[in-house]
Amino acid sequence: MRPRGLIIALIPAFLLATAACGGDGETTTTAGGKKLDKVTLTLNWYPYGEHAPFYYGKTRKIYEKHGIDLQIRPGQGSQKTVQATGAGQSDFGWADTPALLAGVGQGVPVKSLGVFLQTTPASLQFFTEKNYRSPADLKGKKIAITAGDALSRTFPVFLKRNGMTDKDVQLQNVDPAGKIAAVISGKADALIGYASDQGPTMQHKAGKPVSYLRYSELGLNFYSNGLLAGNRLITGKPDLAKRMVAATSEAWTAAQSDPQGAVDAMKGASEQLPPPQVLADQFKTTLTLLHTDSTQGKAPGVNTEADWQQTIDVFAQAGMITDPKPPADYWANDAALKG
Numbered sequence: 001m002r003p004r005g006l007i008i009a010l011i012p013a014f015l016l017a018t019a020a021c022g023g024d025g026e027t028t029t030t031a032g033g034k035k036l037d038k039v040t041l042t043l044n045w046y047p048y049g050e051h052a053p054f055y056y057g058k059t060r061k062i063y064e065k066h067g068i069d070l071q072i073r074p075g076q077g078s079q080k081t082v083q084a085t086g087a088g089q090s091d092f093g094w095a096d097t098p099a100l101l102a103g104v105g106q107g108v109p110v111k112s113l114g115v116f117l118q119t120t121p122a123s124l125q126f127f128t129e130k131n132y133r134s135p136a137d138l139k140g141k142k143i144a145i146t147a148g149d150a151l152s153r154t155f156p157v158f159l160k161r162n163g164m165t166d167k168d169v170q171l172q173n174v175d176p177a178g179k180i181a182a183v184i185s186g187k188a189d190a191l192i193g194y195a196s197d198q199g200p201t202m203q204h205k206a207g208k209p210v211s212y213l214r215y216s217e218l219g220l221n222f223y224s225n226g227l228l229a230g231n232r233l234i235t236g237k238p239d240l241a242k243r244m245v246a247a248t249s250e251a252w253t254a255a256q257s258d259p260q261g262a263v264d265a266m267k268g269a270s271e272q273l274p275p276p277q278v279l280a281d282q283f284k285t286t287l288t289l290l291h292t293d294s295t296q297g298k299a300p301g302v303n304t305e306a307d308w309q310q311t312i313d314v315f316a317q318a319g320m321i322t323d324p325k326p327p328a329d330y331w332a333n334d335a336a337l338k339g
Contacts, residue, residue: 026038027069028069030064034064034067035067036064036067036068036069037067037068037069037240037243038069038071039063039068039069039070039071039091039092039240039244040071040073040090040091040092041054041070041071041072041073041090041091041092041093041094042073042074042075042081042084042085042090042092042093042094043072043073043074043075043081043093043094044075044077044078044081044093044094044095044096044225045074045075045076045077046074046075046270046272046273047072047074047266047269047270047272047273048197048273048274048278048279048282049196049197049200049263049266049274049278049279049280049281049282049283049284049285049286050117050196050197050225050282050283050286051072051094051266051269052255052259052262052263052265052266052279052283052286053248053251053252053254053255053256053262054070054072054094054248054251055072055262055265055266055269056251056254056255056258056261056262056265057070057247057248057250057251057252057254057255058070058072058265059265060251060254060265062247062250062251062254063247063251065247066243066244066246066247066250067243068240068243068244068247070247072269073090074270074272075093075094075095077099078095078096078098078099078100078225079099079102079103081093081094081095081099081228082095082099082100082102082103082108082110082228083103083108085110085228085229085230086103086108086109086110086230086231087230088230088232088233091229091233091240091244092113092227092228092229092233092244093110093227093228093229094225094226094227094228095225095226095228096150096224096225097112097115097222097223097224097225097226097311098150098153098222098315098320099150100112100226100228100330101311101312101315101320101321101330102320102321104325104329104330105321105322105323105325109230109231109232110228110229110230110231111228111229111231111234111329111330111331111332112226112227112228112303112330112331112332113226113227113228113229113234113241113244113245113301113332114226114227114245114248114249114301114302114303114331115223115224115225115226115227115301115303116225116226116227116248116252116290116300116301117196117223117224117225117226117286117289117290118223118224118289118290118291118292118295118303118307119216119221119224119288119289119290119291119292120214120215120216120220120221120222120223120224120289121194121195121196121197121214121224121285121286121289122150122151122154122158122192122193122194122195122214122215122216122220122224123192123193123194123195123199123212123213123214123215124138124143124190124191124192124212124213125183125190125191125192125193125195125198125199125202125210125211125212126183126189126190126191126210126211127183127206127208127209127210127211128208128209128210128211129208130189130190130211132190132211132213134162134213134218135158135159135162135163135164135213135218136162136163136164138164138168138169138189138190138213139164139168139169140168140169140170141169141170141189141190142169142170142172142187142188142189142190143155143169143170143171143172143188143189143190143191143192144172144174144178144179144182144183144187144188144190144191144192145171145172145173145174145179145191145192146173146174146175146176146179147173149176150315150320151192151193151194152171152192153315153318153319153320154215154220154222154314154315154318154320155192156318157220157314157317157318158215158218158219158220161218161219161220162218162219172187172188174188179191179192179193179198180193180198180201180202180205183202184202184205184206194224195212195214195285196282196283196285196286196289197282199212199281199285200274200277200278200281200282200285201274201278203281204274204275204277204278204281220314221292221310222310222311222314222315223303223307223308223311224289226301227244227245227248227301229241229244229332234332241332242334245301248300248301249299249300249301249302252290252300252301253299253300255283256287256290256300259280259283259284259287260280262283263276263279263280263283266279292304292307294306294307295307303331303333305327305333308327308330308331309327312324312325312327312330
């Protein structure tokens with residue numbers, strides 16, 4: 001389970017002592033003599049199905065084609081990824097948009113280079129046998145949440161848009177790792193989680209099907225995970241940032257055409273790697289999240305200002321950002337990367 005709270009802590013001292021990143025000029029040379037920029041990418045958590053395109057792009061030498069020697073690092077939550085990337089201890093990061101918004105609001109010098117999961121995977125998750133078909137079916141039910149994270153903070157907004165309030169359900173505050181156990185044990189009727197993450201895991205552990213009430217299908221959508229970089233890299237190495245965006249978009253496009261190959265490319269990525277079927281289910285769901293209505297038919301990672309504004313408005317309504325700024329303060333679009 002991935003901790004996704006939004007309180008930005010101090011950057012751990014060990015991060016400040018890490019070695020220089022590719023954005024500082026490190027290069028490697030291929031067997032054919034081509035020089036590549038050595039680039040670090042810190043994920044939002046230990047590798048799981050959503051991350052398959054990065055491994056696929058590395059295996060298929062898509063990043064190499066764009067002059068990048070990609071080094072993928074596991075993360076410890078989106079907050080820490082935002083912090084490390086803003087501090088220059090990782091060239092690029094992969095993190096949840098709420099954590100990015102909160103980080104920028106607290107002065108972390110970082111911006112999005114493009115959100116790839118543009119439809120939120122946020123959802124109510126429960127065993128199919130419960131037969132919940134609408135939010136109204138959850139009245140009086142016990143819902144496992146983790147207080148303070150993006151999911152719990154936006155849940156009241158979701159309920160309001162469906163004619164309910166949090167008084168209509170029984171909220172059970174548990175740590176992130178405990179939500180699945182609470183549902184499996186019957187202590188909770190459902191949990192709030194990501195359809196591309198916890199759902200397939202719970203289904204595998206319990207050995208019975210899981211169903212979802214997705215926020216995005218019930219009146220509430222906002223940006224989720226995407227690529228980000230520190231302001232120093234964006235302004236000082238705009239060409240590297242552009243090549244990273246282009247390579248990542250190409251890797252996601254290729255992985256979309258070969259989902260099993262993408263999942264297979266993750267073999268050995270981590271000791272914590274989920275079982276193959278869970279990885280496949282996670283990535284299958286991830287592929288349903290790549291676009292909004294305004295970006296259908298466009299390359300993965302292409303954003304619009306209107307979608308950014310909608311996301312900002314949702315998190316402002318949820319009280320997660322107190323001083324909302326214009327999209328340009330959070331997002332470095334193509335025009336911002338011209339060097």
